[in-house]
Amino acid sequence: MAQQQINEEGTTLISPNKAARESKGSMISASFNFINSIIGSGIIGLPYAMNQAGLPFGLLLLVVVAFITDYSIVLLIKGGNLSGSNSYQSLVRNTFGFPGFLILSALQFLYPFIAMISYNITVGDTLTKVFQRIPGVGPDHIFAERHFVILLSTFLFTLPISLYRNIERLGKVSFLSMVLTLIILIIAVIRAATLGPQIIPTENAWVFAKWNTIQAVGVMSFAFICHHNSFLIYTSLEQPTLSNWSQVTHISVGSALIISAAFAVAGYSTFTGYTQGDIFENYCRDDNLATFGRFCFGFSIITTFPLECFVTREVVSNIICCRDLSKAEHVALTMLIVAVCTAISLAYDCLGVILELNGALSATPLIFIIPSACFLKLSPGRWYQGENRLPVMLIITGLFVMITGLTMTVIYPQDCSHGVEMFYCADSNITGTVPPE
Template sequence: MNSEEGTTLTAPQKASGEHRRSMIYASFNFINSIIGSGIIGKYSLHISKFNLSHKQTQITLMLCLYFVADYSIILLIKGGNMSGTHSYQSLVKSTFGFPGFLILSGLQFLYPFIAMISYNITIGDTLTKVFQRIPGVGPDHILAERHFVILLSTLAFTLPLSLYRNIEKLGKVSFLSMVLTLAILIIAIIRASTLGTQILPTENAWVFAKWNAIQAVGVMSFAFICHHNSFLIYGSLDQPTLSNWSRVTHGSVGSALIISAAFAVAGYSTFTGYTQGDIFENYCRNDNLATFGRFCFGLSIITTFPLECFVTREVLSNVICSRDLSKAEHVAITFLIVAVCTSISLAYDCLGVVLELNGVLSATPLIFIIPSACFLKLSSGRWFKGENLLPTILISIGLFVMVTGLTMTGLYPQDCSHGVEMFYCADANVSGTVPPS
């Protein structure tokens, strides 16, 4: 074999390389989709007030939701294979007819659409504080105006990235988002060790579990959902088989679990009952390390936005057109989605209640109820026997979480302190710029 032959890839080797690359890109997109929400998963601990000295309880809840999400994602694709369908909407339509198709389309549109609104709110909250650390940029500067920052990020980044037609092209962008997220996590852990001892815990901060902990399940469901774009990512695989998809799912959801749990512990252990829906709302504005973290956080959210836009566009195209979009239609629908989403985020600035409502109304049925119901409809045998038992249990849990979570959110909505410097920042030591005494 000559040197040229030794370096030339054969067709099977090329196919194997493309297969691995497609799985890697699919995993990046999957993890980015989950982490985009999971990075704020620590907010669920602000609601539930778990006792961090009982880590086994906290980890148990997150592990349960991890297994539910992991199982239902695979169940969803399995249902698609059983019915010969290739999208979430077509699966539900084949099993529950046109009424089911409309309900699923509404939920599948609502979740990523609200997620995009929450991302814009986060971008506005975060990057304005970053820009104010630039010399000469004060509170009255245009770069300190959240409306301008949201519009700037939309026109410069989120809209152009959302115009892609192939989700696989976002794989490298999603990898960048993962790197940024790891940097943010390191910063949160550092600040947990430097600030946690300086901020006194709120009253009953370490109570084992409060009676309204059910609200945490809805927000955690928000943090673990990726079902709405599962078929899109599954279809991007070079070899879309159930075994390949299972490997992608296990690795992606597991990675997101670890990162979300780390954020949850670092965030709540630092700020206890003062924890805000946006973790960087808690850090002081003159904290240079937190400023860098805010910058990474803003970029990470910007790179996640297009993944959600892909889903909303596909849902609209399936409902309105029932065919592949032309180039002009693709651009027009993308502009419409981004414009409406941006307009709402400019008018509304409280993130906490947005996450709660999206969790109980959209994420919970998409994770617990619909994949299980489709599988039960397609499978043979009784609903309470064999492999049908677990989907039946998940439906029951999902209905309970939806009803209870919605009631609790209506009765006890979470507040927010948008743009307000936290009281403990008055102490120079707590700002993070001066080592604690």
């Protein structure tokens, strides 16, 4: 990723000297980078989104969210071309002034910050079951305690890696993260074929739609958001034209949709109404294949956490300092961010609610509302004419999803469990008897 600098207005820009030295990439390489930026940890919650919305309607919603993501990414670059901007921040600053820049900065802070909390929760859920497969480590062992595992991973891995000042040192993990995600998808498909038939589906498992649809949209938005990387990948094209960018976007979002839909169907069809926010909480503790999947996902999360910390730290430094941080300030701010995230993840541990909250509160406005609002502000036509109609619809839809999703998440929080074996994992129940009351 290109190094960044802060201009006199506090807007993050790509360093021109660094950008000039970077080699331009082909559309294929740009597409791969974009797919990698979309397919990440958010995919783990998509089976839960199907449980919230109903599988048929959930898949339809997934396609709609992917279409909106595709459209808003192209809209973002259109707005950048109209305003002469080369980043999401500068686009909003040029369009809505400093108040708009502050709102965007708050959202860009909240999204990775809440994501880091969800990463810690996931690490605590997944790695505890991995450690329990080690001989001598039982349910009462300290390595089976999720709070200890979260603290251990923080001190040994996420905090030290997050202290890097240059994000380029973290770039090598992106390909590995993509490979691990594909391995997890393969495991989910295998278990859908082998474990799924042994678990009797819950009542109304295959209904067309369920009442928690809006919350499901929040989870899907969290999984698909990639707008913060759009300008960087666009400028990496050998020929950065809107036509080429549209092709890259269509290929990338389409490929991500296929992978996401496959994982969502495989995960939900295995566990139906029992599907949890972290799908690996549904697999049995003695399932060696699922344990390997937990290890892959846990490792992927640990290597992804510092990337989100980098973004969070940059947003804070841009707003508060408007300059490069000193070494002491860099260390202090990093430790503060990691400490707060860790404290929250130790105190609250329901991943499904965290995914819904992040999707509704930050991902939805970043995908639905802000790109559309910037384009409408810059477009010469009236809001109800021509190509301005769809952005208006997206703003209205985004506001509805955001407000309704937040309300439902607060009023109707979903139940979750951690480290508890599901009833079907017992030998006597694996054929699908009704769980005990």
